[in-house]
Amino acid sequence: MKRIAFAVLLLLCGVAALFLFGKPFDLRTSSTALASLEPALQSERDRGIATFGFGDFGALSTDTLRTSAVPWKLAVAALALHQTQGDLNAVGEVDVSALFRTFGFHSPKEIANWPSGLPKPDLTKPLGLNTGVARHEFLPTAVTIANTGCAACHASVTYRADGTPDTERIWLGMPNGSINLEAYASALFSAFKTYGHDSGRLLSAVQRLFPETSWAERQTLRFAILPLLQKEITEREKDFDRLLPFSAGLPGATNGLDALKNQLDLIPNGTVVEKSAFNSVPDLGERHWRRSFLNTAVYAPPGSDLQSETRPEHLDNTHLKEMASVVAYFTVPSMGVTAEVAEAHIEDAEVVLKWLTTYRPQPFPGQIDRTQLNLGQSVYAANCSRCHGVYNSSLETPELVSFPNWLGDVGTDRGLMELTDQSVADAVNAGRFGRYISAKSTGAYAAPPLTGIWASAPYLHNGSVPTLWHLMRPDRRPLKFVVGGHSLDMEKVGIRGRADGAGGWVPQADHSPWALTEEIDVNAYGLGNQGHESEFDILSEDEKDALLEYLKLL
Structure with missing residues (x-):
């Protein structure tokens, strides 16, 4: 005793x-x-x-x-x-x-x-x-x-x-x-x-x-x-x-911005953030080609030219180490560590980046109309590559050979862009990670590589469009749709559903979700589905169909 x-x-x-x-x-x-x-x-x-x-x-x-x-x-x-x-x-x-x-x-x-x-x-x-x-x-x-x-x-x-x-x-x-x-x-x-x-x-x-x-x-x-x-x-x-004093996101979309603000004490004590804008989670294929990170390109290594082209010879150990330092800082908002702890784990981020140089997403498991691939490849090269990168000539597993790091405005929802203001960038630059990151409020969005796009629904940076088919037809984009625990439509490429006759895209009657679902309303703040319209307006229906088949390969 x-x-x-x-x-x-x-x-x-x-x-x-x-x-x-x-x-x-x-x-x-x-x-x-x-x-x-x-x-x-x-x-x-x-x-x-x-x-x-x-x-x-x-x-x-x-x-x-x-x-x-x-x-x-x-x-x-x-x-x-x-x-x-x-x-x-x-x-x-x-x-x-x-x-x-x-x-x-x-x-x-x-x-x-x-x-x-x-x-x-x-x-x-x-x-x-x-x-x-x-x-x-x-x-x-x-x-x-x-x-x-x-x-x-x-x-x-x-x-x-x-x-x-x-x-x-x-x-x-x-x-x-x-x-x-x-x-x-x-x-x-x-x-x-x-x-x-x-x-x-x-x-x-x-x-x-x-x-x-x-x-x-x-x-x-x-x-x-x-x-x-x-x-x-x-x-x-x-x-x-x-x-938390902010919404952590929606199914498949996270709120790294408010999480970072919370860690940097930029959210006043006792208050709840009323306006948030979310990032749709991307596939990580070819992300190491970028010279900046996040949809708003807010993070880049010091001295980096955000919009200079990346070619294979640039993907050396120096580039990977610089980008790994930026990735390590992501653990501050996502895992709640201090900048000192994040700095101590840069090497962990570096081995992850090196693995990503060999990473490929799951090959598209559905049917591909191979008779349309040559046209689809040509449509991509003429209309998409200048922003999303040049892929090689393979019609089996195309690989990126050049990435332009395009940064600009294609008319998409401005919520995330506006909330990523200079106060956040200044707080990051003033901290310990200022030696590894040059943060700035860009007032623009960065075009990502499209590797793995077939499994990345919903689309646009905020996840406001359920399928690639709808993305290519702006006037047909649903006003509401359900995300979470979903199946994929292998023809339209995106969340499987059906038009409800009232402007919505609802789950098929036979679908049983494996996770919690949530309805996306594109009229909500930060979830607007506008933008990226003129790029598709110039394409014929045949070209859109062919492009969709080609994107299944990426």
Whole structure:
């Protein structure tokens, strides 16, 4: 009994020091899944794909628990209780994979583009939520921390020939058109509000879901993490009654801009952002050809000419290292790390960029009318290549051979452009990453490479058009459509649906979504579907049809 009492006293002293005296006592850990792969990672390609899929970029710490990370076991327990309406007897039966799949997180059996020579990765937790157990070196304290990683947004279901999604086979690097970070954040907040103050019930749920939890972790959750969580939820409920002071996005679209503003203290305390504009998640094919990043080209290496052409000879180690430094900074808004932590993980971003030089999306699985490919290739070369890049002559797997880094205005929704103002750029430039990034408010949008476009619906930078067929026919673009857990229309190339006779594009009656859905209304702020019209007005219907067939190859 004395031994137990002393251990409890030691724990209480440890957690008090840990959370009262700050960083010297902070806990840090790394991704368990990546650590299990480390001994087998021999090549840069292998390290790149493993880091992309499971790397934590320093985002698993008690520091990030205050920003973007979550205490994994408490989060799962709260969500499970919320699903069972507080029934502890039913909590153990909750399918955690299915629970997180509703928010667009994948729980696959296989990664389709995983290198054949590497051991299979641990897929027992939702892909894109990296976890690790943080322990103090001396004190009996421990907590399992989870945080989002690259694969949360940049890993897609694979698609069958009929356009139906295969949720058991995932392709790293393709866009997750169903990831719904806003729904995830809202569900977490609601669950914590309801059950976070019921410590006994919540910890009992942890024990039922995770019976292997150590004594040290149970006590750390009880005496350290839960009190802080309860305090935080109470304060946020009082201030703005939500987990974040901004919307985290829509299915397949994220809000990196407001997340960055929040990290840079550009959102006043106690206020909620009323106007947000989202980025539709892109395929990552050929993105290393760019000289700037994001739809607004706001980030570029210092001294970079944003609009100079990129050719193969420019894709050397210097270019990749410069761009990797920019990519590392993305972890500040997306994973909630500090600029110092982001800087320490530039090398991780570099191996990811090197892997992306070899990356290809899933080949289009549907039918392609090959009789139209020559015309489609010619239409692309004459009308699209000057902005989206020149591809080689292959009519099997075209590859980029020159990228113009075009920056300008084609009449698309201006919301994101206007919200990315100079105050954000100035804050980035003034910080530690100013040596790696020259941020600027460009007042324009950057044309991306179109590699992987067939699986990147919905289209335009804000995800406001459901199919490429509709994009090419501006007068037919739907006013509303449903996104999330969708199938693809392999002829129109995009979200499968049907016209409802009232200007909308609604799911087919036989469709059963695998994730939460949401209706997109193009009249909402930042979601306008206008623009990129004159480029298609000059094309005949035959040319549009042929171009669509060619784009299936990219």
